[in-house]
Structure formats: C-alpha cells, structure tokens
Amino acid sequence: MVLKFHGGVHINAKKLFADSEIKYIDNCWAICIAAGEEYSLVAEIGAQVYGGELLGFSDGTPVYASVSGCFNGVLEIEGSLYFTVISDGENNQTPPYEPEQRALTQLTKEDIIFAARQFAVMDSRSGMPLWKLLSQTENCRRVVIDCTEPFPHSALLEQVCLENARQLVYGSKILLQATGALKCVFALECGKKKVINAIGGYAHDEKLFAAAPLEEKYPYTDRALVYALYVKNLDMNETPAENGILIVSAEAAIALFNAMVSGMPQTRRFVTLCGDGFENGGNFSVPRGITFHDLQVICNGFPQDKLIVKNSLLSGQQVAGALDDSTIAILAAEDKKIPQKPCISCGECANVCPVKLFPAEILLGKSQRMYEKCVACGACEYVCPSAIPLMNLIKTKEGDSNE
Ligand code: SF4
Ligand code: SF4
Structure with missing residues (x-):
C-alpha cells in the first residue's frame, strides 16, 4: 500500500x-568544514595532518580532516567560518x-x-x-x-x-x-x-x-x-x-x-x-x-x-x-524570469503547503508569524499560477522581525 x-x-x-x-x-584542492558558534582547535595551525586526524571541536562535536594536507586553522570565507585543510594530493588516511x-x-x-x-x-x-x-x-x-x-x-x-x-x-x-x-x-x-x-x-x-x-x-x-x-x-x-x-x-x-x-x-x-x-x-x-x-x-x-x-x-x-x-x-x-501577476485566490499554495499555512495571506499583510512555521520548501511558489515569490515574501518578514 x-x-x-x-x-x-x-x-x-x-x-x-x-x-x-x-x-x-579523493582528489581536491581543499576542504572547508563549517565551524559552529563555539569552536576550539586541537591541531596546530600550519601542521601537516592526515585524513582522520582531529582538527578541533565545533559546538561539542569533533572535527576531523577529511583529506591529508596543511591545516590552515579556522578561516572566514564568504562570511562563514570553516576548519580548512589545503590538500597535499596524497590522501593519507589513518583510523584514529x-x-x-x-x-x-x-x-x-x-x-x-x-x-x-x-x-x-x-x-x-x-x-x-x-x-x-x-x-x-x-x-x-x-x-x-x-x-x-x-x-x-x-x-x-x-x-x-x-x-x-x-x-x-x-x-x-x-x-x-x-x-x-x-x-x-x-x-x-x-x-x-x-x-x-x-x-x-x-x-x-x-x-x-x-x-x-x-x-x-x-x-x-x-x-x-x-x-x-x-x-x-x-x-x-x-x-x-x-x-x-x-x-x-x-x-x-x-x-x-x-x-x-x-x-x-x-x-x-x-x-x-x-x-x-x-x-x-x-x-x-x-x-x-x-x-x-x-x-x-x-x-x-x-x-x-x-x-x-x-x-x-x-x-x-x-x-x-x-x-x-x-x-x-x-x-x-x-x-x-516569469512576470508576476496578481493573486487569483486559487488556493493552490495552501493545498501544497506541508505545514498547513495559507501563504497567500502574506500578500494581505497578514504575516501571522508564518516565517516561524514555514520550512522554506518552495512548494507554494512552484504551484502559484501568478508566479508570486511567496516563500521569499515570508522569509523577508523573518528578516524584518529580526531587525
Ligand atoms: S515555502 Fe513555506 S509557506 Fe510555502 S509551501 Fe513551503 S512551508 Fe508552506
Ligand atoms: S497560488 Fe498564487 S494565485 Fe493562487 S492563492 Fe496562492 S498566491 Fe494566490
């Protein structure tokens, strides 16, 4: 069934x-593993590390090198922090x-x-x-x-x-x-x-x-x-x-x-x-x-x-x-780039929303804290015949509420 x-x-x-x-x-130039809000280093910056070697901790979880190479510490890249290893191309791994x-x-x-x-x-x-x-x-x-x-x-x-x-x-x-x-x-x-x-x-x-x-x-x-x-x-x-x-x-x-x-x-x-x-x-x-x-x-x-x-x-x-x-x-x-049209109140966006929201209400200024419940799946936007960017509008409300 x-x-x-x-x-x-x-x-x-x-x-x-x-x-x-x-x-x-196996071959790659570098690996960048996201560092959480609280991180600490165990390996020394600049040290040669092998695959499987402990680099540090991120929010209480160990972070291991996934390739062998030079550990560059935690670096900010495009606004996010990453444990970074520049690969040596050798792929040496040792189970710790x-x-x-x-x-x-x-x-x-x-x-x-x-x-x-x-x-x-x-x-x-x-x-x-x-x-x-x-x-x-x-x-x-x-x-x-x-x-x-x-x-x-x-x-x-x-x-x-x-x-x-x-x-x-x-x-x-x-x-x-x-x-x-x-x-x-x-x-x-x-x-x-x-x-x-x-x-x-x-x-x-x-x-x-x-x-x-x-x-x-x-x-x-x-x-x-x-x-x-x-x-x-x-x-x-x-x-x-x-x-x-x-x-x-x-x-x-x-x-x-x-x-x-x-x-x-x-x-x-x-x-x-x-x-x-x-x-x-x-x-x-x-x-x-x-x-x-x-x-x-x-x-x-x-x-x-x-x-x-x-x-x-x-x-x-x-x-x-x-x-x-x-x-x-x-x-x-x-x-x-499909031109956006006015809402025709077809209700399709509500039919497909997995968390039972009525996304079109965002157009009436009724946010009803939808941004808290929306799982950002995009189903409402996908079915909307008027090409209204509903998910984006809901998420923009989230941005507004955080200001
Ligand atoms: S993006 Fe949000 S509002 Fe739209 S269908 Fe998914 S959960 Fe519902
Ligand atoms: S799917 Fe689009 S046109 Fe239909 S009710 Fe929702 S927002 Fe309006």
Whole structure:
C-alpha cells in the first residue's frame, strides 16, 4: 500500500543518473568544514595532518580532516567560518580509533551516543550531529530511516541504498539498540522496488524491520513522514522525537556502522550533481567539506546559464563556499524570469503547503508569524499560477522581525 500525506507537490521528472554507480573522489584542492558558534582547535595551525586526524571541536562535536594536507586553522570565507585543510594530493588516511569489538547487545545507549559523537557522524537530513539527535530522543518507539531523494530528478539515495544495503541495515540495528525502539521503518518513494528488495536481503526480521513506500511528492518533511507512517498530525511546534519517533538519514545509519567497524570517523559525504547542463554530473562520494570549486572541477564546471541550487529546485537555495552537512544534491535550475501577476485566490499554495499555512495571506499583510512555521520548501511558489515569490515574501518578514 502506498502511504499518503498532506501537502507537497508531485513532479513528473525523469531521473537523472539513475543506475549511475557512485564514483569515489579523493582528489581536491581543499576542504572547508563549517565551524559552529563555539569552536576550539586541537591541531596546530600550519601542521601537516592526515585524513582522520582531529582538527578541533565545533559546538561539542569533533572535527576531523577529511583529506591529508596543511591545516590552515579556522578561516572566514564568504562570511562563514570553516576548519580548512589545503590538500597535499596524497590522501593519507589513518583510523584514529580501534574498531568496536563488543557485541551489539552489550552496547548501551550511552556507548552508542559516545561512538556517534567520537566518530562525528552527521545526519544529512537535519544537518545535525547524530549524537545530539540520539540524546534528544527519549522513550523512542520507532526509528525511521529516510531513504527518500531530496528532489525527484535525483537518484542518489536509490544508488546509495543499493550499494550499501548491508551497512544501512546494520547501522539501523545499532540505532534500534541505542534507542530501545521496537521497530525500524525504511521510508522511501513507492517506485524504489529494487531498494526494498536490497534492504530485504539483510533485514529478515519482519517484526523489527519494514519498508514504507510513500507517494511520490516533495518535500518529505518530518510532518509528512509522521503522518504517512503513523497517521499522526504533528502540532505546529511538536517534534517527532516528542512522539517517540527518531528520523535519521540513510547516510547517517551507513556512516555510523562504517565508523564503528573501522575506527575511522565520518570523513566522506554522498552528493549528486545533476540537472540540465552538467557535463560530468552523477552520484559521488566526496571528502566532507569539499569546496564548490572542487565540485565544479569534477563535473567540468557548473552550467553558466543556470541557477545552481542545493537539495531542491523548489527551495532555490543557492550554493556558496563548501558542501555543508545537510546538502546531498547540487542541481541546475532554469533562471526563468516569469512576470508576476496578481493573486487569483486559487488556493493552490495552501493545498501544497506541508505545514498547513495559507501563504497567500502574506500578500494581505497578514504575516501571522508564518516565517516561524514555514520550512522554506518552495512548494507554494512552484504551484502559484501568478508566479508570486511567496516563500521569499515570508522569509523577508523573518528578516524584518529580526531587525
Ligand atoms: S509557506 Fe513555506 S512551508 Fe508552506 S509551501 Fe510555502 S515555502 Fe513551503
Ligand atoms: S497560488 Fe498564487 S494565485 Fe493562487 S492563492 Fe496562492 S498566491 Fe494566490
């Protein structure tokens, strides 16, 4: 049965780079890993570091070099702070820790949170460190592994799950052990039958694991997943964690398993470079913090006549600096200048809003603190027949309120 949810848009799109194996990229000029509000250095500025070496801490989470080279400290680039390593092109890596030797059943929640923090495993769905997500989840009954694409053109997660089905299932078992949850659900688009079969090859216990085929609509917000899976409407400020549901990206589950069995922190990320005009696009595994300059080199340059956005063409967030921990797709979009027309009160924007706002009210000066609830998915703008930049207007209100 295909599971449905409120809001979002269905987009008929040809998958780009479907069946394209993940290419592993080691060579890059530099890596820049975002530093949080509170950071500290462990490695000396100017020191030669190897891949996996501890550079410092960012908001309580270790930061490791993802390539070998010269550590340049924390630098401000385009208004943001980054731990920066200039690569030496050698890609020397050394696991800094021993692999976990204990049986999974011997590990406590604290052990696994400690491991997730030590290995700096990041959740690409939320952009948060996995250890913080696990720490916030009390009385967890369900673990949901998000295997959905950020956008219908993308086939990255399909490929990641196919090539890493064993790691995905074993990582999910670690999350079940950490949370004490009774069941793990793999949430994915209903068309991903090959992924369901691949996961089923390792997730034999039907009481413990299930695949949840979702209708193909974007975006898959927390509210969408919780409603589709558990027919539960989250209140505006309610989180899945408050309802005993932990939602984690497939990438995080894979990275947690890989780190615990190898002793190597998460120093790599999956990303797809796709859209019209990408000459050498595809699905990639790259060093964490790879710069957009290096990503351009991989794909022979980003198309000049397009907008280059991250994760979803709907949200239109343009790329800058380096690959952050919540970006899994770089997409090319037409920079269409459609003339804006007056609102015709069709209500389409409200129909697709995943958080049940009526975006057109922003045009009447009724902000109703919409900027606090808006998840900036861009669905309202996408369907508006009058080409009104609703999301931008809502977010501008946010800017006004912060002044
Ligand atoms: S108002 Fe915000 S959350 Fe609702 S559809 Fe528009 S961008 Fe998405
Ligand atoms: S979709 Fe556009 S035209 Fe229709 S009600 Fe919303 S703002 Fe108005």
